[in-house]
Amino acid sequence: MRALIREPLVHFVLVAALVFAGHAAWTAYASARDGTITVTEEDMERMAALYASESGALPSPQDMAAMVTDQVRDEALAREARRLGLDVGDTIIERRLAQKMSFMVSDLADTPAPDEATLRKWYEDHPESYTLAPSITFEHIFLNPERARNTPGTDSQSLLKSLNEPTPPDWRTLGDPFMLQRAYGDLPIRETVRLFGADFARALFSLKAGPEWQGPVSSAFGQHLVHIVAREDGRLQPFEEVRAQVESDWRDDALRGANEQAIADIISRYKVHIEGAE
Amino acid sequence: MWKTLTLASTALALVACSGNKTEPTRVETAAAPETTVPEGATAGYNADRNAYFGDMHIHTRNSFDAYIFNVRRTADDAYRFAKGETIKHPSGFDMTIAGGPLDFYTVTDHAEYLGILPAMNTKGTALSEVPRAKDMFSTDPAKIVAAFQGVGASVRSGEKIEDMYDEPTITSVWQENIAAAEKYNEPGVFTTFSAYEFTSVTTQSEDGGFGGGNLHRNVFFRGEAPERAFSTLDSTNPEDLWDWMDLQRAEGRESIAIPHNSNVSDGQMFRLETYNGDPIDAAYAEQRMRNEPLVEVTQVKGTSETHPDLSPNDEWANFEIYDELLGSYDVSKTSGSYVREAYRNGLKLQEEKGFDPFRFGLTAASDSHVAGGSYSEKDYWSKIGIVDGLPFQRGSVPMPGITDWADQPVNQTTTNAKNWFSRWSASGLTGVWAEENTRDALFDAFRRKETFATTGPRMKVRFFGGFTYTDAMLTSPDLATQAYAGGVPMGGDLVGTGAAPQFIAWAVQDANSAPLERVQVVKVTSSGETIYDAACSGGAVPDAIHRCPDNGASVDIASCETSPGSGAGELKALWTDPDFDPAQRATYYVRVLENPTCRWSTWEANRNGTPPNPALPTTIQERAYTSPIWYIPPA
Numbered sequence: 001m002r003a004l005i006r007e008p009l010v011h012f013v014l015v016a017a018l019v020f021a022g023h024a025a026w027t028a029y030a031s032a033r034d035g036t037i038t039v040t041e042e043d044m045e046r047m048a049a050l051y052a053s054e055s056g057a058l059p060s061p062q063d064m065a066a067m068v069t070d071q072v073r074d075e076a077l078a079r080e081a082r083r084l085g086l087d088v089g090d091t092i093i094e095r096r097l098a099q100k101m102s103f104m105v106s107d108l109a110d111t112p113a114p115d116e117a118t119l120r121k122w123y124e125d126h127p128e129s130y131t132l133a134p135s136i137t138f139e140h141i142f143l144n145p146e147r148a149r150n151t152p153g154t155d156s157q158s159l160l161k162s163l164n165e166p167t168p169p170d171w172r173t174l175g176d177p178f179m180l181q182r183a184y185g186d187l188p189i190r191e192t193v194r195l196f197g198a199d200f201a202r203a204l205f206s207l208k209a210g211p212e213w214q215g216p217v218s219s220a221f222g223q224h225l226v227h228i229v230a231r232e233d234g235r236l237q238p239f240e241e242v243r244a245q246v247e248s249d250w251r252d253d254a255l256r257g258a259n260e261q262a263i264a265d266i267i268s269r270y271k272v273h274i275e276g277a278e
Numbered sequence: 279m280w281k282t283l284t285l286a287s288t289a290l291a292l293v294a295c296s297g298n299k300t301e302p303t304r305v306e307t308a309a310a311p312e313t314t315v316p317e318g319a320t321a322g323y324n325a326d327r328n329a330y331f332g333d334m335h336i337h338t339r340n341s342f343d344a345y346i347f348n349v350r351r352t353a354d355d356a357y358r359f360a361k362g363e364t365i366k367h368p369s370g371f372d373m374t375i376a377g378g379p380l381d382f383y384t385v386t387d388h389a390e391y392l393g394i395l396p397a398m399n400t401k402g403t404a405l406s407e408v409p410r411a412k413d414m415f416s417t418d419p420a421k422i423v424a425a426f427q428g429v430g431a432s433v434r435s436g437e438k439i440e441d442m443y444d445e446p447t448i449t450s451v452w453q454e455n456i457a458a459a460e461k462y463n464e465p466g467v468f469t470t471f472s473a474y475e476f477t478s479v480t481t482q483s484e485d486g487g488f489g490g491g492n493l494h495r496n497v498f499f500r501g502e503a504p505e506r507a508f509s510t511l512d513s514t515n516p517e518d519l520w521d522w523m524d525l526q527r528a529e530g531r532e533s534i535a536i537p538h539n540s541n542v543s544d545g546q547m548f549r550l551e552t553y554n555g556d557p558i559d560a561a562y563a564e565q566r567m568r569n570e571p572l573v574e575v576t577q578v579k580g581t582s583e584t585h586p587d588l589s590p591n592d593e594w595a596n597f598e599i600y601d602e603l604l605g606s607y608d609v610s611k612t613s614g615s616y617v618r619e620a621y622r623n624g625l626k627l628q629e630e631k632g633f634d635p636f637r638f639g640l641t642a643a644s645d646s647h648v649a650g651g652s653y654s655e656k657d658y659w660s661k662i663g664i665v666d667g668l669p670f671q672r673g674s675v676p677m678p679g680i681t682d683w684a685d686q687p688v689n690q691t692t693t694n695a696k697n698w699f700s701r702w703s704a705s706g707l708t709g710v711w712a713e714e715n716t717r718d719a720l721f722d723a724f725r726r727k728e729t730f731a732t733t734g735p736r737m738k739v740r741f742f743g744g745f746t747y748t749d750a751m752l753t754s755p756d757l758a759t760q761a762y763a764g765g766v767p768m769g770g771d772l773v774g775t776g777a778a779p780q781f782i783a784w785a786v787q788d789a790n791s792a793p794l795e796r797v798q799v800v801k802v803t804s805s806g807e808t809i810y811d812a813a814c815s816g817g818a819v820p821d822a823i824h825r826c827p828d829n830g831a832s833v834d835i836a837s838c839e840t841s842p843g844s845g846a847g848e849l850k851a852l853w854t855d856p857d858f859d860p861a862q863r864a865t866y867y868v869r870v871l872e873n874p875t876c877r878w879s880t881w882e883a884n885r886n887g888t889p890p891n892p893a894l895p896t897t898i899q900e901r902a903y904t905s906p907i908w909y910i911p912p913a
Contacts, residue, residue, distance in 0.1 A: 089402070090402075094402070141755075142755075144753075144848060144850075145846075145847070145848075146817055172755060172756075173755060174755065175755055176753055176755065177752070177753070177754060177755050177756070177757030177758065177784075177850075178755070179329070179738050179740060179758075179784065179786045179848070180328075180329075180738070180786075181322075181324060181328065182755070185321075190378060191378075193378070193789075193790070194377065194378040194379075194789075194790070195789065196789050197789030197790060198790075200789070219789060219847070220787055220789040220793070220847040221786055221787070221789070221847040221848045222847055222848060
C-alpha cells in the first residue's frame with residue numbers, strides 16, 4: 001500500500017478520478033446554498049488518501065460523495081457555531097486549538113532523510129525493539145501422574161518408544177485427556193509460562209525441533225511427551241530485514257524531538273506568569 | 279501531505295505486523311487436531327472450547343467515586359493494563375497484572391454522573407463553576423465529604439442534582455468509553471465490551487451517605503451500544519432497567535446485566551418480592567432470566583456464594599465474608615443476599631409456582647476502581663484508590679511508626695480498615711468456555727452460562743452431566759468431545775430419564791499458583807444442600823461422609839512458603855449422586871479448592887517486618903465455582 005501511494009502515476013490517476021467524482025457530488029449538494037463553502041482539490045485528495053490508508057482500497061465515487069457531503073455539513077455547522085460565538089471561552093475548543101497547533105508544528109518541523117550510519121546506530125542502540133521473542137510450535141501427549149497406577153503398561157518410556165517407531169500409532173489417541181489444547185502454534189515463551197508454568201516452559205524451550213517425540217517434560221499438571229514441530233529462538237532481526245521499521249522509529253523520535261523544540265520556541269515567545277509560583 | 283501519509287500508513291502496517299506476531303496461529307501440520315474449523319474463525323479456535331479468563335468489572339476516573347479517590351487513569355489505561363502494561367496507582371506505585379495478560383477485560387464505569395467529576399475539576403468548564411464543584415475540590419475534608427455524599431445520595435435516590443447533571447457531557451464520555459472498548463477489541467487475541475454500571479441502592483440511610491442495600495449490576499452490550507446509558511437517574515428500579523434492555527434488544531442491541539455484591543444487598547438482591555414489594559410471578563422470572571443470566575459471585579468486596587449462618591454444615595462457608603453495607607458500618611441482612619440460598623429458593627418457587635427467577639450462572643471480577651485489578655494475594659492493592667492503596671490503610675500492618683498491634687490507635691483510618699478494607703481480598707476472575715476469543719463467542723457462552731468464577735488464580739474447571747458417561751472416558755484423550763456429545767456442560771439443563779445421571783468434574787490448577795486440594799460437588803434442592811468431595815489430591819478417596827482426608831499441605835506463615843509434595847495439578851472424577859431422587863429437582867455446581875496459601879495481609883505484614891494483624895485470617899484457600907447444571911425430573 002505504501003509503495004502504491006508513493007507511485008506518482010497512481011497518485012495522479014487517483015486524484016484525477018476522485019476530483020471528478022467528488023466535484024460532481026459537491027455541486028449537487030451545495031448549488032442550492034447561499035454563501036460559499038469551498039471543497040478544494042487538496043481537501044478531496046486528503047479525504048481520499050485517508051480513506052485509502054484506513055481501508056486499504058481506493059474510495060468509490062459513492063464513498064467520495066459521502067465524504068464530501070460530511071465535509072460540507074461539518075463546515076456549515078462550524079461556521080454557524082462561530083457566528084453564534086460558541087467557540088469563545090470553551091475549554092474543549094481551546095484544547096483542540098492547542099492540539100491543532102501542535103499538529104501544525106509537527107508538519108513544520110521537518111526531518112532530513114537519515115543516512116545509513118545514523119540508522120545503523122539507532123538499530124544498535126535499540127536492540128530490544130528489533131528482537132523477536134522465542135516461540136514454539138508443538139504437540140504433546142499428557143500423562144496424568146496417576147496413570148502408572150491406573151493403566152499399567154502405558155508408562156512414558158514405552159509410549160515414547162512406540163511413537164518413534166517406523167509406523168507409530170496416531171498420537172491423538174494416546175495419553176490422558178488434557179484440559180488445555182494438545183497442539184500449539186507459534187506460542188511465545190511468555191504465553192507458555194502463563195499456560196504451563198515456568199519449569200515446563202524452560203524445559204520445552206531447551207529441546208530441539210525434529211520429527212521424533214521427546215520427553216517426558218514435567219509441568220504442574222503431570223508429564224508430557226512432546227513433538228517440537230518448530231522452535232524459533234529469540235533473535236535480533238538483521239538490520240536489512242527491519243530497515244523500514246528502523247527508519248520509521250528514527251523518524252518518529254527525531255520528529256518528537258523537533259516538535260518539542262518547536263513548541264518550546266513558541267512558548268519562549270510568551271512571557272509566562274504563574275500565580276503563586278516562586 | 280503525502281509524506282505524512284506515508285508515515286501514517288507505515289505506522290499502521292507496523293501495528294498490524296506486531297499484532298500478528300503475538301497471535302497464536304493454528305498448527306498447519308498434517309498432525310494438527312482434527313476439528314472442524316468454520317470459515318472466518320480466529321487462531322486458536324477449538325470446537326471443544328478453550329477457557330478464557332477476564333475481568334468484566336473495572337472503573338476509571340470517569341466513575342464519580344473513583345475520581346474523588348484520586349483515580350486519574352482512563353479506559354485506555356485500563357485496557358493497556360489488562361494487556362500486560364504497567365500503570366500507576368493513585369498512591370504512586372506501579373501496578374502490573376499478576377499472571378500475565380488477560381483474554382478479556384471490560385470497563386464498567388458508573389453511568390450516574392459519568393465523567394462529570396473530571397469536568398467539574400477542569401477550570402473553564404461551566405461544571406467547574408457550580409457550588410458543589412468548589413466544595414468537592416476544596417481543601418476542607420468536611421466540605422469534600424459532604425459534597426461527595428450528596429452525589430452518593432442522588433445516585434441512591436435517583437433525584438438528579440440539576441446543575442451537575444450535564445447530559446451532553448455524560449453522553450460524550452459514554453461514547454469515549456465505547457470508543458476505547460472498540461479500539462482494544464481484537465478478535466482472537468483480546469476481547470472488550472461496551473459496558474457500564476447501573477448503581478442502584480435500596481435503603482435510605484439518615485446521614486445522606488452512600489450506605490444501603492446494594493443492587494448494583496453491570497450492563498454489557500454484545501455489539502453496538504446505545505447512544506446513552508440507562509442509569510438510576512432514569513429509575514432506581516432494576517426492573518425498569520430490564521424494560522429498557524428489552525427495548526434495546528428489540529432494536530437489535532443485545533445486552534445482559536450481571537448483578538454483584540449481593541452479599542451487601544441487605545437481603546434485597548434475591549428477595550422473593552419485586553422491587554416495589556409485589557409478589558413475583560412467571561413474567562418477572564422470565565424477564566429477569568432474559569436479562570440477567572449470570573451473577574458475579576466473588577470480587578474484592580467479599581464472596582457471595584454462601585454464609586456460615588445459611589450453610590452451617592459447609593466447613594468452607596466462612597470464606598472472605600464481607601457484610602457491611604456500602605459506605606457504612608451497618609451489617610447487611612444475610613437471608614436474600616447469597617447465591618446458594620437463591621438457587622434453593624428458585625427451586626422452591628419452581629416446584630410451588632412453576633417459575634424460577636434465580637437460574638443464573640456464575641462469574642467473578644475485581645470491581646477495581648483504579649483501572650487495574652489485583653488478583654494475587656502476593657501483590658495486592660485493594661481497589662478504591664488513595665484511601666486503601668497502602669498496607670496501613672487496610673489494616674495489614676499497624677499505623678506508621680507503630681510495631682505492636684497493641685499500640686494501634688483508634689481513628690478514622692484504623693476504623694475503616696477494621697470494618698471494611700481488612701476484610702476485602704484479592705479476587706476474582708471469570709473463566710469462560712468458548713470456541714474462540716471473540717465478542718460473539720464469549721457472549722454466546724454468557725448466554726449458555728458456560729462460565730466459572732475464581733477468587734483470583736486461573737485454575738480451569740470443566741463440569742458435565744449426562745446419562746451415558748463411563749469411567750473409561752476419564753482416561754480417553756477426547757474426554758471433552760465425548761462429554762459434550764453425551765451430555766450438557768455447566769450452565770445447562772439436564773432433563774431426567776428416570777435413571778441417575780453421571781457428572782464429570784475436572785479441574786487443573788493455575789500453573790503459576792498453588793496445587794489443588796479437592797474438587798467438590800455442591801447439591802442444592804428445595805429442601806436443603808449437601809457438599810460432596812468428588813476428587814481428592816494424592817489419589818485419596820472420600821470417606822463415608824463424602825470428605826477427603828487431610829492432604830497434609832501447610833504454609834509457613836513467617837515466609838509464606840508452602841509445603842511441597844501435597845496437592846494435585848489435576849483432579850478428575852466421574853461422580854454420581856449417592857442421594858439421587860429422580861423425581862426431585864436438583865441444582866449441582868462444582869467448587870474447586872486450592873491448597874491454603876498466605877492471605878494478602880500476611881504477605882504485607884511479612885514485608886513490613888511486623889506480625890500479621892491478629893484479627894485477620896493468616897491464610898486463604900483460593901477457589902473456583904462453576905455455573906450449575908440443573909437436573910429436571912422427567913415429565
